[in-house]
Amino acid sequence: FVQTINLRKTYKMGSNEVHALDGLDLTIPSGSFTVVMGPSGSGKSTLLYLVGGLDLPTSGSIVVDDDEIEKMDENALADYRRNKVGFIFQSFNLVANMTAEANVAFPLRFSGIKKKKRIERAEDLMEKVGLGDRIGHRPTELSGGQQQRVAVARALVNDPPLILADEPTGNLDTASGVAIMTMLDELCKAGKTILVASHDPRMLNYATHRVFLMDGQMVEEKQYLES
């Protein structure tokens, strides 16, 4: 389903270069629950941004089904992001002046679904993440973990085949975290492909595949555990 070939992302800082991804060859099988772990700054979010079509690599390719993402034009990329991917951001990226419900319904606006149905679907997902009683709250009127759960619901509303989750449980207590992991697990069993970047070791309980990153490169689990 997803394959990266010698994937590189380099940032220039004055005369310095930061190799956020440093030649990554990675295969994420269709229908897998792939967990990416690694130290803070090792390149997890960068990998997810590239796979999600939110940024372009410095070099190398990203193949999703039969499409080479890095070769797409802006329209094809926007289409890919909108229809193929559900992205849960590490810092949520909710729209401040819309209610939680409107935030969740937002990705459906080009779907052709009638407004009444869009609201129903959004409310349904908010219920599933335990926020049925917070529908009318704006992001600043929600706790950190509640904002995180709104971000999760929003990523799922379009029923995308590929879900990219960047630290989806970082602000959640044990019970709320397990609820989210269970949700992702059920989506995987229903045929979706899940790629999660996480520091939460409990996420490995649901993983069908594991990837370990250090300094923008893939390493063996042994190497990662010894670090």
Next chain:
Amino acid sequence: FVQTINLRKTYKMGSNEVHALDGLDLTIPSGSFTVVMGPSGSGKSTLLYLVGGLDLPTSGSIVVDDDEIEKMDENALADYRRNKVGFIFQSFNLVANMTAEANVAFPLRFSGIKKKKRIERAEDLMEKVGLGDRIGHRPTELSGGQQQRVAVARALVNDPPLILADEPTGNLDTASGVAIMTMLDELCKAGKTILVASHDPRMLNYATHRVFLMDGQMVEEKQYLES
């Protein structure tokens, strides 16, 4: 050091009322490492905002040393926030158009310390949180966990007697998380009072006191564990 007396914070949402804090009687001893745990939405951040003088209660009092925070005028409150408290925000709240180093040095601007010394102190703290090589990066040029560590460094630069940490390890891998907890522990042993809101059970290893919140009220550990 810190005591709350029948502390309440209520938000009005149309005809609804959200009781974020619902009558809290809490004592945080001077020099303690107090950890506040509880489900997402239980009131942890709200408690920290009130103790940190970032918001006023609906009713009840907050006594810090001999001052009743809720009775202070704007100037006294600003003074309290600037000199008495180091706050690590759950969503970091870094200034986007300043470098990491400038963000860390910012609380020192009214301290009377010369610029060269302010920069030295900021660089020193960035080193301590493992970001010596990220000094010139702006927040958007940092990973989520790196931003979190900048927020930690900034809260400590003024050497405040009371440190309020809201989920300080939520975006960190095991090693980085332990480094932060160890730092807070050393500050506690040096005489500071630490109040941490955290979902990370490892934080309890450092706690001298534990507080469990559910629905804005204090509960017994047993009640919290059964939830």
